[in-house]
Each structure stands twice: as structure tokens, then as C-alpha cells.
Amino acid sequence: xxxxxxxxxxxxxxxxxxxxxxxxxxxxxxxxxxxxxxxxxxxxxxxxxxxxxxxxxxxxxxxxxxxxxxxxxxxxxxxxxxxxxxxxxxxxxxxxxxxxxxxxxxxxxxxxxxxxxxxxxxxxxxxxxxxxxxxxxxxxxxxxxxxxxxxxxxxxxxxxxxxxxxxxxxxxxxxxxxxxxxxxxxxxxxxxxxxxxxxxxxxxxxxxxxxxxxxxxxxxxxxxxxxxxxxxxxxxxxxxxxxxxxx
Amino acid sequence: xxxxxxxxxxxxxxxxxxxxxxxxxxxxxxxxxxxxxxxxxxxxxxxxxxxxxxxxxxxxxxxxxxxxxxxxxxxxxxxxxxxxxxxxxxxxxxxxxxxxxxxxxxxxxxxxxxxxxxxxxxxxxxxxxxxxxxxxxxxxxxxxxxxxxxxxxxxxxxxxxxxxxxxxxxxxxxxxxxxxxxxxxxxxxxxxxxxxxxxxxxxxxxxxxxxxxxxxxxxxxxxxxxxxxxxxxxxxxxxxxxxxxxxxxxxxxxxxxxxxxxxxxxxxxxxxxxxxxxxxxxxxxxxxxxxxxxxxxxxxxxxxxxxxxxxxxxxxxxxxxxxxxxxxxxxxxxxxxxxxxxxxxxxxxxxxxxxxxxxxxxxxxxxxxxxxxxxxxxxxxxxxxxxxxxxxxxxxxxxxxxxxxxxxxxxxxxxxxxxxxxxxxxxxxxxxxxxxxxxxxxxxxxxxxxxxxxxxxxxxxxxxxxxxxxxxxxxxxxxxxxxxxxxxxxxxxxxxxxxxxxxxxxxxxxxxxxxxxxxxxxxxxxxxxxxxxxxxxxxxxxxxxxxxxxxxxxxxxxxxxxxxxxxxxxxxxxxxxxx
Numbered sequence: 171x172x173x174x175x176x177x178x179x180x181x182x183x184x185x186x187x188x189x190x191x192x193x194x195x196x197x198x199x200x201x202x203x204x205x206x207x208x209x210x211x212x213x214x215x216x217x218x219x220x221x222x223x224x225x226x227x228x229x230x231x232x233x234x235x236x237x238x239x240x241x242x243x244x245x246x247x248x249x250x251x252x253x254x255x256x257x258x259x260x261x262x263x264x265x266x267x268x269x270x271x272x273x274x275x276x277x278x279x280x281x282x283x284x285x286x287x288x289x290x291x292x293x294x295x296x297x298x299x300x301x302x303x304x305x306x307x308x309x310x311x312x313x314x315x316x317x318x319x320x321x322x323x324x325x326x327x328x329x330x331x332x333x334x335x336x337x338x339x340x341x342x343x344x345x346x347x348x349x350x351x352x353x354x355x356x357x358x359x360x361x362x363x364x365x366x367x368x369x370x371x372x373x374x375x376x377x378x379x380x381x382x383x384x385x386x387x388x389x390x391x392x393x394x395x396x397x398x399x400x401x402x403x404x405x406x407x408x409x410x411x412x413x414x415x416x417x
Numbered sequence: 418x419x420x421x422x423x424x425x426x427x428x429x430x431x432x433x434x435x436x437x438x439x440x441x442x443x444x445x446x447x448x449x450x451x452x453x454x455x456x457x458x459x460x461x462x463x464x465x466x467x468x469x470x471x472x473x474x475x476x477x478x479x480x481x482x483x484x485x486x487x488x489x490x491x492x493x494x495x496x497x498x499x500x501x502x503x504x505x506x507x508x509x510x511x512x513x514x515x516x517x518x519x520x521x522x523x524x525x526x527x528x529x530x531x532x533x534x535x536x537x538x539x540x541x542x543x544x545x546x547x548x549x550x551x552x553x554x555x556x557x558x559x560x561x562x563x564x565x566x567x568x569x570x571x572x573x574x575x576x577x578x579x580x581x582x583x584x585x586x587x588x589x590x591x592x593x594x595x596x597x598x599x600x601x602x603x604x605x606x607x608x609x610x611x612x613x614x615x616x617x618x619x620x621x622x623x624x625x626x627x628x629x630x631x632x633x634x635x636x637x638x639x640x641x642x643x644x645x646x647x648x649x650x651x652x653x654x655x656x657x658x659x660x661x662x663x664x665x666x667x668x669x670x671x672x673x674x675x676x677x678x679x680x681x682x683x684x685x686x687x688x689x690x691x692x693x694x695x696x697x698x699x700x701x702x703x704x705x706x707x708x709x710x711x712x713x714x715x716x717x718x719x720x721x722x723x724x725x726x727x728x729x730x731x732x733x734x735x736x737x738x739x740x741x742x743x744x745x746x747x748x749x750x751x752x753x754x755x756x757x758x759x760x761x762x763x764x765x766x767x768x769x770x771x772x773x774x775x776x777x778x779x780x781x782x783x784x785x786x787x788x789x790x791x792x793x794x795x796x797x798x799x800x801x802x803x804x805x806x807x808x809x810x811x812x813x814x815x816x817x818x819x820x821x822x823x824x825x826x827x828x829x830x831x832x833x834x835x836x837x838x839x840x841x842x843x844x845x846x847x848x849x850x851x852x853x854x855x856x857x858x859x860x861x862x863x864x865x866x867x868x869x870x871x872x873x874x875x876x877x878x879x880x881x882x883x884x885x886x887x888x889x890x891x892x893x894x895x896x897x898x899x900x901x902x903x904x905x906x907x908x909x910x911x912x913x914x915x916x917x918x919x920x921x922x923x924x925x926x927x928x929x930x931x932x933x934x935x936x937x938x939x940x941x942x943x944x945x946x947x948x949x950x951x952x953x954x955x956x957x958x959x960x961x962x963x964x965x966x967x968x969x970x971x972x973x974x975x976x977x978x979x980x981x982x983x984x985x986x987x988x989x990x991x992x993x994x995x996x
Contacts, residue, residue: 183911183913184913185911185912185913186911202655202656202753202754202755213865213916213917214864214865215865217908218864218906218907218908218909218917219908219909219911219917221909221914221915221916221917222916223455224623225455225459225461225622225623225624226459226461226463226464226622226623227622227623227656227658228464228656228658228659228749228753229748229749229752230463230464230547230550230745231455231458231459231460231461231463231464231622232458232459232463233455233459247752247753269593269913269914270911270913270914271914273914275593276456280456280570283558283561284561287561287562288558288561289516289517289558289559289561289562290515290516290517290559295515296515298508298511298512298515301511302511302514302515302520302527302528303514303515304525304526304527305522305526306522306524306525306526307521307522307524309526310519310521310522313519314519317519317551317554318547320458320463320550321456321458346558350517353517355515355517356517
């Protein structure tokens with residue numbers, strides 16, 4: 171039967187339960203319904219107490235990341251019918267504290283985001299009257315991929331290093347640092363390197379590559395990290411060989 | 418200790434973040450709060466696709482952009498506001514470039530511009546077809562360097578505190594803990610965006626519930642031109658996902674079930690193989706959405722389980738153009754519709770997209786209520802008049818976000834005290850929130866049923882075409898729904914991240930906004946732009962070359978007044994497209 175599917179949804183209300191439990195709901199399963207549609211059906215028709223985040227339903231706001239049958243997914247871009255005949259197990263993203271039901275606490279990531287200084291750093295800013303900074307399509311290509319991150323947190327949920335060591339700055343934040351480092355308008359690579367060359371920065375990563383696997387936007391954080399390690403290694407080598415060259 | 422700031426922003430999307438930076442740069446001593454019900458980078462600016470208009474091409478001029486905007490708005494735009502907007506838009510877009518926005522480029526590295534609907538020249542800046550996403554993330558990341566900006570992420574504002582004719586702060590719920598908090602401020606800027614969710618079929622995210630419009634309306638500020646609701650002609654059926662106008666600007670065709678480019682039958686010009694400015698598929702959104710309804714009436718559309726559709730044909734553009742200029746269109750079609758625009762036709766239908774109306778402001782974002790400002794879609798300055806042109810809303814939120822920020826910064830630097838009466842209001846609100854939602858049981862009405870009935874009512878009474886009869890029926894239905902809302906059932910009694918309580922508060926905001934839309938539309942007895950009355954099919958400049966201002970009266974009904982449109986250099990004329 172393809173017209174119904176069972177969702178097994180993780181429930182956790184800290185005021186009522188000491189630990190998460192699962193609750194089952196039967197929802198319709200037309201071929202164009204995504205997991206999020208199933209959750210909305212539950213919320214609107216079966217159980218108003220279920221809590222989860224969502225907003226755009228078009229894979230760009232980054233709100234609705236959850237664990238679906240063990241894998242981190244954007245639930246707005248994951249079809250229910252792909253899991254037929256079911257059941258479909260929906261849990262909060264892993265590696266984050268759970269606030270309630272499917273809602274996780276991402277304050278740690280938000281703090282890390284600022285530490286990599288994700289903005290254009292320059293010694294001199296030219297006035298607007300001088301027009302744009304020229305940037306060819308090739309120069310843009312250098313960083314474009316890393317600018318596509320929607321902060322959906324799937325890579326943190328998939329990252330075994332972050333799971334073990336929450337000090338690790340993590341895939342999305344490193345990719346974002348790279349996004350600015352590789353931008354021809356930016357001169358802040360050295361400032362960012364100070365943060366990222368710490369142990370919890372790039373060196374924590376053992377290149378498992380799960381982050382790139384799960385990324386819904388093909389950002390390739392693992393590639394960003396590897397490339398960064400090379401830069402950092404060359405930089406420290408240069409600082410050792412020619413210390414006066416430090417910019 | 419009550420948290421207190423100089424300027425408090427409700428909403429952290431494009432307008433709010435641009436305002437925050439403007440305040441920080443105008444006066445670094447001011448404390449700025451960004452209070453948003455979602456993390457700022459989740460804000461709906463993120464979904465904007467096609468681009469942002471600003472004159473930079475050598476063959477373009479400010480006057481031409483102004484004329485396009487004013488004629489596109491069917492002469493309901495305030496022309497002084499349009500002139501300021503057109504002049505500042507390129508500066509704002511350039512500022513964003515300096516902050517790192519990855520605008521698409523020409524081969525020599527200069528900013529690239531593309532054509533857009535209703536625009537006579539190439540002037541739309543774009544970041545592929547994820548313009549809003551890149552603008553929002555650039556703005557958000559840029560704000561992180563300002564230590565004077567304090568964020569209240571995932572806080573839901575329930576009420577503005579107003580005493581002595583001044584706004585003095587807000588009451589908000591911290592979603593994570595459920596605690597209700599008073600946050601005082603010398604000035605408040607509403608930047609909460611639109612209200613598309615009042616309708617059943619919309620491109621708008623689930624968070625677009627007209628929060629700021631309802632907050633202002635309840636606080637006594639008027640809403641302006643609320644009868645003007647934009648239907649975008651090309652949404653995917655079922656999901657309502659937007660297929661950007663850029664798809665037509667790059668050369669896409671709209672065809673009916675016979676493969677015929679039907680827009681040629683609606684005074685929009687002749688079909689040419691390549692896109693022609695202000696013609697056919699590059700006509701304005703109101704006219705294209707109206708043409709669709711006419712095609713349905715003629716039986717020339719395709720019937721699907723999700724209603725009538727026409728097709729958008731991009732196949733002749735080829736894979737390379739689609740992948741470089743419209744990658745998100747392809748991604749959305751593949752992921753959500755299981756079709757590939759390189760090989761397949763895209764089924765589309767008109768979908769509620771944007772609110773031309775909003776909180777009445779002047780050219781600096783100030784509302785008639787002292788200390789209250791608004792910018793972005795929540796506001797109505799008005800530059801968009803009766804119909805917004807595609808790619809004018811992104812520069813609008815930058816220009817007027819910055820203007821509102823500077824004006825609020827100046828106001829907040831003066832001597833402004835918080836009155837005891839405002840704090841008493843805050844205590845009342847906290848008590849009411851607890852009583853109404855957390856400590857009660859029962860209630861006959863299901864939240865989602867009321868919401869769906871409201872949405873159906875809006876589509877039936879105030880859709881692409883309306884009439885006095887349909888609107889009067891809609892107004893009655895909404896009154897009834899308001900009463901039934903008093904009986905709404907809240908199953909969730911938890912304080913922690915209670916999304917049902919939020920949904921109930923949002924529905925109550927939407928019901929107020931819906932009433933404002935229907936009552937404004939009922940009184941405008943003419944057809945202009947996006948407001949098409951079957952019983953008054955002509956534009957009537959004698960009576961209605963004026964903005965509607967709707968006020969909430971003490972008995973919770975409404976009163977409508979009119980404010981003449983400001984004309985500077987463009988006297989009202991005929992809207993001419995395709996010739």
C-alpha cells in the first residue's frame with residue numbers, strides 16, 4: 171500500500187520526559203509529498219504538540235534538517251515515497267543538544283561562525299564612488315562553491331569529529347572561512363588563519379568526508395578543509411624558514 | 418533587569434540587517450537589538466531568486482527606471498519616493514558588492530545585469546538565481562563584526578508597547594525557554610516581511626504571517642494600500658515554489674495547452690524568438706497573472722490535480738544557459754517536480770507572492786506613530802504602487818532599510834524615556850499570554866481548520882479578480898472566523914519551544930491582516946494594477962488616485978481613509994506594453 175506510510179517520530183519534552191521516546195503516526199504518502207509534508211500533516215491533523223522547525227520548503231532557508239532513517243536530510247527535499255513501504259524514522263539532527271522533539275540547539279555553531287570572521291577584511295576600503303571591485307568569472311569560481319552553504323547543519327550532524335569533540339570548529343564554518351579567503355576582494359586570510367590553525371580548527375579533521383557526502387548544496391566542506399590544511403602547512407613552513415616574511 | 422536597547426528591530430531579514438548596519442555606522446554608541454522569530458539567515462529574503470534592480474548600464478538612466486516603476490505600479494507610487502529609491506538603489510547594491518556579495522559578472526569583471534519583467538533596460542543585478550540567498554548571507558555575515566548588534570534569535574514578538582503616543586518597546590516570547598520578556602527600546606523598526614500565508618497558494622515561507630503589519634495595526638498605526646496583492650505568474654503547482662521571472666528574462670516562453678504563446682492575445686505585444694523589453698513574457702506580473710485567468714476561462718489551460726496550469730518552456734535555451742544563469746530553477750524542478758527544464762516543459766500557475774501594501778511610512782521609514790519605523794515588504798512607502806516590478810523589492814529593502822535605520826538612530830539618540838504605563842502594558846500582555854495559551858484546556862476549534870478556512874476565504878473573495886459581492890462575503894466570513902478564533906484549541910501546554918502557541922499567535926495576526934486586505938479592497942471601487950474589480954473594471958483617477966489607509970477602530974473593526982498620491986514629473990497615463 172503506497173497511500174499511507176508510518177512515521178516514527180522522536181518525541182522529547184523536557185518538562186515531561188526524562189529521555190526521548192518514539193511516537194507513530196500514519197500519514198498519506200502521495201508521490202510528491204516530502205517528509206516535511208508528513209510532519210505538517212501530523213501537526214495540523216493528528217497531534218498539535220509536535221515541534222520542529224521549517225520555513226521555505228524549497229531547500230534554501232536551511233531550517234528543516236533532521237535525521238531520516240539514520241541519515242541527516244533536509245526534510246523538505248526528501249520524498250516520503252522513497253522510503254515506501256516504511257516506516258520512516260524521523261529524529262533530530264545528531265551531535266546537537268535536543269531542545270524538544272525535533273528541534274536542536276545550534277548556538278554553538280552560531281558562536282563559531284563569528285570566530286572565523288566571515289566578512290570582507292581589507293586594509294583600505296575604496297569609496298563607493300570608485301565603483302565595484304572587479305572580479306572575473308574565473309576569480310569568482312575560486313570561492314563560489316563555498317558561498318553556497320545554507321547553514322543547515324547536516325555536515326555537523328554527520329561529522330564524527332564534531333560528535334566526539336565539540337571544540338572542533340566544524341565543516342561549515344571552515345568552508346565559510348575559505349569562502350572569504352579565496353575571494354579576490356579579501357585580504358583577511360592571515361587573521362582567519364590564527365583561528366583556524368589551532369588544534370580545534372582545521373587540524374581536528376581527519377578527512378572522513380562525511381560532511382561533503384551529506385551536503386545538500388554540494389559545498390564540499392571536506393575539500394575546503396584539505397585545501398586549507400595545505401595553505402596552513404605551507405604558511406607555517408614559510409614562517410619557520412623566513413620569519414620576516416610574515417605579512 | 419529589563420533588557421533595554423536604543424533601537425530594536427523586529428525581524429532579521431534583508432531590511433532588518435541593512436537597518437542594523439546603518440544604525441551601527443551612524444552612531445556606534447547605540448545599542449541595537451535584532452529580535453527575530455527565526456535565525457536571521459533563515460529569513461525569507463533567502464528565497465528571492467531573480468535579482469535586484471539598479472541603474473548602472475551606460476545606456477540606462479534613472480528616469481527610465483523611474484518611469485518603468487511608476488507605470489508598472491499603475492501610477493499609485495509616490496513619485497518622490499520612487500526618485501529617491503532609484504537614485505540610491507545602485508549605491509546600495511554597490512555597497513553590498515563591497516561587503517562581498519557574489520554578484521554575477523561580465524567576463525571583464527564588471528557587474529553583469531539582466532533584463533526583467535516590466536523593465537525597459539537591462540538593470541537587474543543578480544547572483545545567478547539565488548540573489549536573495551547571497552544578499553541575506555552577505556548582510557548577516559557582515560553584521561557579525563558589529564559588537565553593538567545584540568541578537569535575540571528565535572524570539573517571537575507579540576506586542577508593541579505604546580504609551581504617550583510613542584512606541585517604547587516590545588513583549589516577546591523566547592521560544593527555547595517559553596519565557597515572556599519585556600524588551601524596551603527608544604525606537605522600534607518593523608522588518609518582518611510580507612503576509613503571503615494569508616492565502617492558500619503562495620511562494621511565501623511558512624513564517625510569512627504579516628506579524629509586523631498586525632503589530633502596527635493593533636498599536637494604532639495605519640496600513641496602506643492593503644488591497645494590492647501580487648500574484649506571480651509562475652509558481653510550481655502543489656508546492657507554490659517560485660520559478661523566477663529571470664527564466665523568462667533569459668528567454669523562456671509561456672505557452673497554453675496548444676503550445677501557443679497566449680500572451681499575444683492580451684495586449685502585451687507580438688511573440689518574438691528573443692525576449693523583448695516590456696513585452697510578452699516580460700510584461701508586468703499583474704497583467705500576466707490576469708491573462709492566465711482569461712486563458713482558464715477560454716478552456717485553453719491544462720487541468721491537473723492541483724488546478725489549471727500553463728507551461729513555461731525553457732528547452733530552447735539549452736543546458737549551458739540554464740546551468741549558468743538559472744541553476745536553481747533546474748535544481749528546484751528536478752528536486753520538487755521531478756522534471757528537467759532542459760528537456761521538459763515546466764507546469765506553472767499564478768501564485769500569491771508579494772504584498773504591495775503594508776505599514777504606512779514616509780520616505781524615511783517613519784510611521785505616524787512616534788518611535789515606530791518599518792522597512793521592506795512589511796512597509797508601504799510606496800514605491801510599488803498597485804503592482805511591483807520584479808527585482809525592485811531587493812533594492813527596496815536595502816534603500817529603505819538603511820533610511821529607516823538612519824532615521825531611527827537619530828530619533829533614538831534624543832532624550833526618550835520609558836513610561837510606567839508602558840511597563841504595565843507589558844505585564845498585562847504577559848499575563849494574557851499565559852492565560853490564553855498555557856493555562857487553559859478545551860476549545861472547540863482546530864487551529865489548522867481556521868487557518869485553512871481563512872485562506873480559502875481570501876482566495877475566493879480577494880483573488881486575482883474580485884467584486885463587491887465576493888469581498889463583502891469575505892469580510893463577513895472573516896468576522897466569523899475572528900469569533901471562532903476565541904474558541905481555538907491549544908493542545909500543547911509546554912513552555913519549551915511551543916510551536917503551536919506561536920502558530921495560534923500567527924493566525925491571530927493573519928486574521929487581522931486578512932480583514933485589512935478585504936476591507937481595503939471592498940472600498941476601492943476601481944481596477945488598478947493588481948486590484949481588479951469585475952464590477953468596476955476601469956481605473957478611476959478622479960476618485961482613487963490615492964492610497965488607502967486602514968485603521969483599526971476601538972471596537973476592533975476598521976476605518977478607511979485616503980491620501981493623495983504624490984506626483985512629481987510623471988502625470989498618470991496609459992500603461993503600454995508590447996508596443
